[in-house]
Amino acid sequence: MSELVTGEAVALELRPARLPSRALAVLLDLAAAVAVYVAVTIALVAATASLDEAAQTAISIAMFVLVLVGGPIVVETLSQGRSLGKMACGLRVVRDDGGPIRFRHALVRGLIGVIEILMTFGVVACIASLVSARGRRLGDVFAGTLVVRERVPAGQAGFVPPPPPWLAGRFSGLDLSAVPDGLWLAVRQYLTRMRQLDPQVGWSMAERLAGDLAERTGTPVPPGVPPAAYLAAVLQERQAREARRAFGNGAAVGGGQAGPAGAGWAGNHAPPPAQPPVAVPPAVHRPSGYPSPGHSSAAYPPAGPGAASPRADGAADERPSTGFVPPA
Template sequence: MSGLVTGEAVALGVQTAKLPTRALAVVVDLVVFWSVYLAVLVGLAVATVGLDEAAAAAVAVAAYVLVLVGVPVAVETLSRGRSPGKLLFGLRVVRDDGGPVRFRQALVRGAVGVFELQASMGVVACVASLVSARGRRLGDVFAGTLVVRERVPVRAAAGRSLPAPPPWLAGHFEGVDLSAVPNGLWLAVRQYLSRTGQLDPAAAWSTGVRLADDLVARSGAPVPQGVHPAAFLAAALAERQSRERAKAGGAPGTGRPSHAVPQGGSPSAAPPPPPSPAHAAAPPGPSAPPATGAPGTAGTAPGAAGAAEAPRATGFAPPA
C-alpha cells in the first residue's frame, strides 16, 4: 500500500501496481505504438521513394523518435499518467507525492524506457521492479514517479479518505505562498490525515504538531489561536489541491474537497491528547471555532502555577 492521493483530491486506492499487471500494460502499449510506427513507416516509404538512401534513413530515425518516444510522452502527459495499457488494466502513473505527472516526468520515463523496455526487451525493467520495494522501474526512479492501481473496492478507498477542513478555516491559506513546501512534506501530511483515526491520540497530536511546525516554517502561514493541528494541516492540503486543479485546467475549487469524509466520523472526531496536570485544558478539536486573538498565539489555557509549559511559536502546545 502506497498511501497516495492525487493533487486533485482523488483517492487512488493507494495500491501499488504489481509486476505482472505492469508487464501486461507495457505489452499493450508496445503493440499499440509499434503498430502506429509501422503504419507511419509504410506511409514514409511511399512518400520518400525519390529520396536517396541517407535522406530515407534520416526520415526513418525521425519517425522512430517521434512515434516511439514523442507519442508515448504526449499521451502520458495529456492523460495524466494513463497510457492505453494502463487505462485497460486500471493503472496510473503519479508523482511520489501523489500528484499527477507532468511533461518533465513523462519525458524522463519515455527516454529511459527506450533502453529499459525496448532495447533490453524489458529485462532491465523487470529486474528493477523486482528489486524495488514499490515495484518501480528505472524510469520511475529517475522521474520520481510511481505506478498505482485505480480500480479498488469502494470500501478500501473510503477507508483512506481525507478529512475536510472546518468551514471557518477553508480560506485561511488563500494568498499564502506554498511553493517552498516540498513534495515529501505534502505526502507526509496526506498520510498523516488518512491515518489519524488509527493512531494513539497522544501520538496523533505530537505528529500533527511536528508536521504543522514544518509547514509553518516553510510557508510562513499564521496559525489561528486554538486550532487543532489536524484541522490546520487539512486546510493547507485542501488549498494546495485546489491550486493543483486550477493548474490542470479545471475550475478552482472552494479550497476543500467536498467528497472527503474523515476516518471514523466527522472532522471533529480526531481526539485531542488527554489532559495532564501541566495543562488546565485539553487542546481543542479540529472543528472548534477560532478564538479571538492574534494569529500565531498559543491556543491552550495556562496550566497550574509553575507547571505550565511554554507554547511553541506555531501556536500548538504539545501534550505533557
C-alpha cells in the first residue's frame, strides 16, 4: 500500500527525488567526506610518525571506516536525513510513510552504500534508481526509506488538516505498533488530497482506510465518528508519540495550525475548551461525516490554515477550521 490510486487515477504518493539531483547530492557528500578524510589523515600521519608500519596501516583503515562510512551515518541520523549534499539540493531521506529516519535506517543505508556507491563507483546505485519506480537504490529498499524533494513550489505542499477538537485524546490508548508504514503513508496522503477528490470517491476511500487502520489496531472505529476525522485523529496521535519519543514528554504536535482548533493539545492529550458547533447554511444539508457522499466539497468551509468558518450570526469566525464537523 505504498501507493494508493483512486478511481480518478489520482496517485497519493510522496515526491521522490530524481537521479540527477540525487547523484549531485552524493557527489557533494563524497567531496566533503574526502576532504575531512584527507585532513584527518595528514594530522594522524604527523601524530603517529613514531609508530611502526603495521600500526599506521591499522589507524589508516580505522579512519577510512569512521570518516567515509560512519560519518555519513552519524550526519544522517543527527540531521534526520539531511546531509550536506541533500540540503544543498533540497532533498531529504524519509521513511516509507514519510516520517523521519532513525539510526537503524541510516546504518543500513550507509553499510549498503559502501558496496553500491564506493566499491562500484555508483554504478549499482544508478541502475537500481533507474529500475525503481520511486528512484530508490538498494540501501533505500533494505532500509525502508525514500529520498524525496523537500523544497517544492509554493502552494503544492500538501496540508494535513488537524482532527476536530472533540476527538482530542480519544485515541491515546490505541495500539499502533501493528500498523505498517505503507498504511500510514496512504492515510497521510489521502488527508492532504481529500478536498481534491470527488465526494463519493473520497468517502469510500476514507471508509476503506479507516477499516484497514481499525483492523491493524484491533479497535473498531467509534460510532458516530466520520472516517476522515478518525484518520486525522489517529494520525496526529501517532505524530504526538513520535514527538514525545524524539524530544521528550513535553513535546507537543499541532495539526499545522496556530489556533485553538489545532495547536498544542495533541502533545499532552488535554482536550481543549468546548467549541460551539458550526452553523450550517440552510441551503446545504450537511451530515455528521466529512466529506459526505453525494455533496460537493465546495459547499464546506476550507480546511487550510487561517480559513474562516461561518457562524450563526453570519459573521466570519476567526478560528481556523479543521474541515470536520462534530457528530450530531
